[in-house]
Amino acid sequence: MKTPFPTPAVAASTSGEGYVFDNDNVHADEHHRCLAASLDPITTARLVATGVTDGWHCLEVGAGGGSIASWLAERVAPTGQVLATDVNPVHIPAAPGLRVQRHDVVRDPLPQEAFDLVLSRLVLRHLAERHAALAAMMRALRPGGWLQIDEFDIDYGPVLLAPSRAAGELYERFLAAKARLFADAGADGAWGRRAAAAMREAGLVDVDPVPYVVPWHAGSPGVHLLIHLTHQLRDQLVAAGMTDAELAEVRQVMRHPEFRASSCVIYSVQGRRPA
Template sequence: MTRYLFDNTGVQTENRFHSLEACYDPFSRRQLARTGLAPGWRCLEVGGGGGSLGDWLGEQVGPGGEVTITDLDPRWTIRHRPPHVRVLRHDIVSEPLPTDGYDLVHARLVLLHIPERLAVLDRLVAALRPGGALVLEEFDCTWQPVLAAPDGGSAALYERVQAALLAQLEKRGADCLWGRKVFAAMADAGLTDLAATTYAESWTGGGTGVGLHHANARQVAEGLREEGVTEDELARYHALLADPEFTVNSLPLISVTGRRPSGER
């Protein structure tokens, strides 16, 4: 059994990647551009998922640069790419990084799921060249307020199912509060020039964003039942996510950028 609750073998993976990319890629691209990303840079995209951000990085660095996209199971990134963008099957916990001296290292929603997150963070920092930038983007999974609901019980139902899902995540070693801890962790890892930006938006029933909740709940339905969620509750939960009278705050993505001190070797 994989240690990741939402492993890439699930049939729901494509829908989950679609929701994440549609809702968060524009923000992530802005954060990456703020590092000074330029032609010729060497970049590492850890846990590349569907590969959308790695491909975008490849466009920015051009053929004179280099982008490596890694994932534990890269089946969703298998497609033709230019020679300067490569995809590697890689376990960030147990396997050495392909190389070091990167100008930019980026990981979105990766360390949240890894119990060894602090050790992995140290390895990502060590992979940077002096002056290189690390961008970590993680959810604070605990802040998902319901903004509008068709009736009084709907918000309670949503919160019940989400609480069960977070319980399942934590049983697999995830830290559902990791997003708010990243800034301090990166400072403790020796990075400087730290800056954080949080992105969130409203997600209305039937829209792209709540598709993430549909996919997650369907992939871990058995685990939700273990937490006491009934079949009727799951059916009503999915119906609620399709109801345009329902609106919830998106999962807030906290993006933190830091640099390896330029004087280091």
């Protein structure tokens, strides 16, 4: 029988230095919406494969807009519960069976051996202490519990077709500037392809990395996300070498009906804590 859902001894924290995105920014809601539209189908399909169901206790670290935490709360109802944490959890909506808590996975403790499933998406790539955070999430699992880490590898993501050669080159410059600003903030843009090895080194078993590449065109959720980032990260992109005129032009390139590109590689990696 499951033990009662734990009350984590976590401290309030507002850290997150070096993290590019700010949940208090006016662009945050749209950012979360674009992420959910582009990534939730991948994340939820992988979660289903764990067998998550009624009665499970789940944790999402860095829950962002809360779309996955809300999905999990419905999945584990009526007897399971979900804890959604974030350094600034203002965008996570209330839902039955869902508890929301301000928490910094680098600085604040997690309850140990408390969860059947722990999920983190697009969080560890931003943290210099990513290996320590990964170890903390593993310790939060019950023996036999599942950890799922979904991360990008932004080293790949070429333009495949553009209205002109110059348009394609501009898009590639935009991607390079975006990569520089993340690197300057301390993020590891290739963390996705390293996550599986890190999980195995942390002691997880049955580690299963699955890479996804999605075709993009004008109107794709991932392209909407990139267009939104040209507004949300305007100052950082300019500091990384783009001009406002180039940002306006690259938006038009991504909206062009002939535009075709590949997404970056999206890695969804699962592993279990040994039983």
